[in-house]
Amino acid sequence: MWRYVIKRVLLALLILLGVSALIYLLSMLMPADYIDNQTSAALANGSMTQDDVNRLKELYGLADKSFGGIIKSYYSWLISTLSGDLGFSFLYGKPVTEVISDYVWLSFLIALISFVLQTVIAIPMGIKAAVRQYGVYDYTVSVFAMIGTALPSFFLSALLMNVLSIKLGLFPLQGLTSATIVFAKDAHLEIFLDKAWHLVLPITVLTVLGVGGTMRFTRTNMLEVLNSDYIRTARAKGLSENTVVYKHAFRNTMIPLITSLSGMLPGLFGGAMITETVFAIPGIGYMALRATQQGDIPFIMGYNMFLAILTVSGMLISDLMYMVVDPRVKLS
Amino acid sequence: MENDKKDMNDNILVVNNLKKYYPVSRLSFGTKAFVKAVDDVSLSIKRGTTMGLVGESGCGKTTIGRTILRLHEVTGGQVLFDGIDLAKIPTRKLRKMRPQMQMIFQDPYSSLSPRLPIGEIIGEAVRDHKIVPKSEYRQYIVKVMKDCGLQPQYFYRYPHEFSGGQRQRISIARAVALKPRFIICDEPVSALDVSIQSQIINLMMDLQEQFGYTYLFISHDLSVVEHISDTIGVMYLGSMVETGDKKLVFSNPMHPYTKALLSAVPVSDPDIKMNRIILKGDIPSPVNPPSGCKFRTRCQSCMKICSEKVPVLKEYEKGHSVACHLYSEN
Numbered sequence: 001m002w003r004y005v006i007k008r009v010l011l012a013l014l015i016l017l018g019v020s021a022l023i024y025l026l027s028m029l030m031p032a033d034y035i036d037n038q039t040s041a042a043l044a045n046g047s048m049t050q051d052d053v054n055r056l057k058e059l060y061g062l063a064d065k066s067f068g069g070i071i072k073s074y075y076s077w078l079i080s081t082l083s084g085d086l087g088f089s090f091l092y093g094k095p096v097t098e099v100i101s102d103y104v105w106l107s108f109l110i111a112l113i114s115f116v117l118q119t120v121i122a123i124p125m126g127i128k129a130a131v132r133q134y135g136v137y138d139y140t141v142s143v144f145a146m147i148g149t150a151l152p153s154f155f156l157s158a159l160l161m162n163v164l165s166i167k168l169g170l171f172p173l174q175g176l177t178s179a180t181i182v183f184a185k186d187a188h189l190e191i192f193l194d195k196a197w198h199l200v201l202p203i204t205v206l207t208v209l210g211v212g213g214t215m216r217f218t219r220t221n222m223l224e225v226l227n228s229d230y231i232r233t234a235r236a237k238g239l240s241e242n243t244v245v246y247k248h249a250f251r252n253t254m255i256p257l258i259t260s261l262s263g264m265l266p267g268l269f270g271g272a273m274i275t276e277t278v279f280a281i282p283g284i285g286y287m288a289l290r291a292t293q294q295g296d297i298p299f300i301m302g303y304n305m306f307l308a309i310l311t312v313s314g315m316l317i318s319d320l321m322y323m324v325v326d327p328r329v330k331l332s
Numbered sequence: 333m334e335n336d337k338k339d340m341n342d343n344i345l346v347v348n349n350l351k352k353y354y355p356v357s358r359l360s361f362g363t364k365a366f367v368k369a370v371d372d373v374s375l376s377i378k379r380g381t382t383m384g385l386v387g388e389s390g391c392g393k394t395t396i397g398r399t400i401l402r403l404h405e406v407t408g409g410q411v412l413f414d415g416i417d418l419a420k421i422p423t424r425k426l427r428k429m430r431p432q433m434q435m436i437f438q439d440p441y442s443s444l445s446p447r448l449p450i451g452e453i454i455g456e457a458v459r460d461h462k463i464v465p466k467s468e469y470r471q472y473i474v475k476v477m478k479d480c481g482l483q484p485q486y487f488y489r490y491p492h493e494f495s496g497g498q499r500q501r502i503s504i505a506r507a508v509a510l511k512p513r514f515i516i517c518d519e520p521v522s523a524l525d526v527s528i529q530s531q532i533i534n535l536m537m538d539l540q541e542q543f544g545y546t547y548l549f550i551s552h553d554l555s556v557v558e559h560i561s562d563t564i565g566v567m568y569l570g571s572m573v574e575t576g577d578k579k580l581v582f583s584n585p586m587h588p589y590t591k592a593l594l595s596a597v598p599v600s601d602p603d604i605k606m607n608r609i610i611l612k613g614d615i616p617s618p619v620n621p622p623s624g625c626k627f628r629t630r631c632q633s634c635m636k637i638c639s640e641k642v643p644v645l646k647e648y649e650k651g652h653s654v655a656c657h658l659y660s661e662n
Contacts, residue, residue, distance in 0.1 A: 229442035237457035238430025
């Protein structure tokens with residue numbers, strides 16, 4: 001088994017190398033780079049000359065956009081990354097690792113809560129829908145779950161903001177803290193509750209978006225198991241319907257379910273770019289979107305490598321989980 | 333009346349006019365069509381005996397077995413188990429009765445839950461139905477395993493660690509652990525190779541001798557059926573065409589279909605000249621069966637009446653009934 005893990009890790013390193021080269025190339029080839037974005041206004045009103053801009057580009061390492069130049073600067077990025085230094089973010093003026101570690105935890109908290117909610121809601125729904133296949137419950141749940149999945153997150157966010165915040169005033173519109181309330185320094189509980197209140201809508205959006213997929217996945221796998229011969233055996237034994245469904249059927253459904261869910265875990269650190277932006281939540285997704293718009297290459301690189309590592313390790317975890325949950329599987 | 337009562341006590345299972353139809357959707361204007369998987373079948377099995385049910389694949393053998401135990405809902409007819417109509421009683425009561433009638437399934441690979449260890453597969457329902465007191469539970473399961481030729485150390489192993497023959501022993505142990513009186517064996521050996529088949533058949537006969545089980549043995553293998561059965565039922569396209577005492581049916585097959593089936597049994601002597609009856613054509617669609625006698629499209633002695641009237645099962649000699657117009661004058 002350890003041989004398998006080592007092989008997979010080596011393969012993952014190769015994938016990461018390819019991903020980094022591709023993203024570096026693409027972000028260097030973006031038509032307007034960070035300096036262009038920052039200086040275009042000053043250049044237009046004459047307070048800066050083209051020479052100043054070029055000097056700045058030289059300073060930031062963005063001057064040479066020839067293929068050879070890109071390879072050279074990619075090489076130096078690679079060397080410093082391998083020594084553990086992801087460089088300084090242009091936009092945030094801080095080391096990239098620091099920006100990531102500052103903002104990732106809020107995103108993770110939001111994602112984790114909605115992941116738990118989504119799992120707790122979707123799995124029982126999927127089971128029940130499978131047991132009553134083509135019944136009223138099945139159709140109702142499936143339709144609503146699919147609507148939730150099909151809605152774009154910005155649309156659902158806007159809808160909830162309009163109805164629940166603007167019309168009904170139940171929840172704050174945006175942000176993480178109330179700007180109009182001044183809290184005493186030691187009012188930790190109040191500050192916590194205020195933040196939690198701000199996070200209700202974003203978490204709701206993420207949960208609704210996720211329920212459909214997990215529910216359909218549970219339903220499909222459950223149906224497959226419910227139609228298998230050993231379920232008929234269990235019924236012939238005279239076991240109660242609950243035992244048949246939860247002990248015999250659900251146990252076997254859990255194999256693919258746990259595998260796919262545990263594969264999603266690393267992804268929770270990646271941040272929800274659109275939802276965070278719509279609600280102006282200062283999470284890692286929001287920061288990454290701003291950095292990408294501005295052409296902040298060190299941060300783009302750092303963030304995308306972070307995502308790539310999460311994805312690769314998610315796949316590895318889900319493969320390893322197969323072995324843990326299913327007594328029949330031996331990886332080689 | 334008197335006669336009826338005696339009959340009830342003698343037979344553990346009486347099936348009257350059992351029907352199982354499956355709706356098939358048709359494209360044209362909502363006309364409902366049915367696959368008549370089991371069409372008006374009656375049979376009875378005496379306590380402690382074995383009835384063999386034969387017929388080619390697709391003739392409804394498996395469906396009839398599952399419908400008797402109401403693993404499929406019954407479309408029509410009666411299933412009297414010890415005088416209680418299984419087709420009518422509420423599912424809650426049926427569940428309580430299930431230990432008395434068990435089934436051994438055809439495929440030993442897919443009929444055992446892959447996530448449960450053997451001890452649990454055999455013992456789960458024993459606990460659920462309180463077949464033995466708690467204190468004796470473990471001993472009892474080990475004893476049942478031993479009776480079925482399984483070693484006690486298999487208790488914690490999983491089904492995928494066993495061969496087909498062993499798995500079928502597990503299936504048998506699972507069924508007999510509930511102390512049933514009636515067991516439906518749905519082609520229990522057809523998935524096994526020949527040397528294992530005989531072991532399993534012998535195990536089942538030993539258990540029958542020891543515990544007095546009644547079997548309904550479903551198979552398409554006539555030599556196996558001849559070996560294990562006391563009575564025989566021959567099915568064709570959802571209907572019973574001939575039924576009776578094993579010796580009578582095998583020595584004097586009356587229905588042309590039975591004759592054809594028996595002539596197809598391989599004989600181990602190459603010098604014997606076989607007079608094989610080769611059936612022409614395929615089994616007709618059960619959605620649209622031929623009018624009159626269902627077998628007439630493939631029958632060698634088809635007459636005019638066969639397409640007009642459905643033949644009914646009639647007792648021709650004592651303990652031997654046949655549904656064929658050839659004998660209807662007698």
